[in-house]
Amino acid sequence: MRFAAVLNKDGGTLRTIDLEAFASRMRSTLETAGHSIDIEIVAGKDIAATLDGVASRRGIDVVLAGGGDGTISAAAARLMNGEKALAILPAGTMNLFARGLGIPQTLDAALKSFADGEVMAIDIATANGRPFVHQFSIGMHARMVQLRQKMEFGSRLGKMRASVRAAWATINNPPAMNVTLMIGEAEIRTRITGIGITNNLFGEGHLPYADNPAGGVLGIYVTVARRRGELIRFLFDVARGKWRGNEHVExxxxxxxxxxxxxxxxxxxxxxxxxxxxxxRETTVEIHPRALNVLVPAGAAEAKVA
Incomplete structure (x- = not known):
């Protein structure tokens, strides 16, 4: 296969490693397996333009994207409904989308899995036409991200600590919104602290990611917890994948x-x-079955849809 790699030197864990050395290992691993690869290492501000160019380039089979969640989502948006496949380097904090695809969680292990990987068609979702691969959310999650962005951190561990501080601040001052949610013929009017709409239902008993990335449905999680104890329990259950056991989640x-x-x-x-x-004020969220091709480790495609 013919790969084109776009590495965001400002994104995720890539900003903390020797990218030139990693690019050399990338080239060696894939070329030894009989593939060809072009590699572009760019600043975060140039990611969108570089992905535009790579996605439109002829003769490319796989776009390999490396960076944080924003980089992966941007790459997926440009490959939606196309023939090129997306290969994901797990360089983010939690790498939830990559976990759902069965991609190894270290950069070098992921790279080796691509050498004999296979292409799988999975779902992608849109919110008012804008694609997303993992989740669209409002309320608590948005408040936590807003607070975290105001904090300083320079590493993955630092970001995780900032996330904990932001979560605690949100618990002590939770947002609340009056919303109407229309699902099929049903109309739900309620006051919520959070709604997450996901690209396929999250699995149970693990971090929040989809066990079947080609399940063909949105997961819609409505949170009405308000008291501190309820919110702590909610976040604890989210981390453990115990959604269905929480009385404050529909x-x-x-x-x-x-x-x-x-x-x-x-x-x-x-x-x-x-x-x-x-x-x-109004957002339409839709799922697009099997509209994105991804490169996954050999055997993962059969395992994911089994």
Missing amino acids: IHQANRAVLKIHSTNRKVQAVMDGELVKLD
């Missing part, structure tokens, strides 16, 4: 959902694949 599934916000705050934001975005 879980729905659908291929389309419409979310209407009744808040008077004009600066309300959402989070898409870890990135803060402006939240529209």
Whole structure:
């Protein structure tokens, strides 16, 4: 296969390693397995333009993206409904989308798995037409990301510590929104502290990621917890993958959902694949079955849809 790699030197764990040395190992690993590869190492501000160029390039089979959640999501958006496959280097903090695909969680192990990997068609979702691969969320998650962005950290561990501090601050001052959520023919009007709409249902008993990335449904998680104890329990259950055991979470599934916000705050934001975005008063979220090709380790495709 013919690979084109785009590495964000400012994104995720890539900013903490010797990228030139890693690029050399990347080239050696893939070329030894009979593939060819072009590698571009760029600054974060140049990622979008570089991905545009690579995605439109003829003769490329796989776009290998390395960086944080924003880089992976941007690459997936450009490859949606196309023939080129996306290969994901797990360089983020939790790498939840990569985990759901069965990709090894170290850079070199992931790279080796691509050498004899296979292409699998999986789902991708959109919010008002903007693609996301993992989750669209409002309320608590958005508040936590907003608070974390105001903190300083220079490593993956530092980001995790900042996330804990942001979570505690959110628990002590939780957001609340009046919303209408339309799922099929059902209309739900309620006051929530958070809603997460995911690209396929999260699995149980592990970190929040989809066990079947080609399941064909949105997971819709509505959180109504308000008291401190309820919120602590909710976040604890999220980390353990115990969604269904939490009495303050409603879980729905659908291929389309419409979310209407009744808040008077004009600066309300959402989070898409870890990135803060402006939240529209009305958002239509849809799943697009098997609209994204991804490169996964050999045997993973059969395991994921079994």
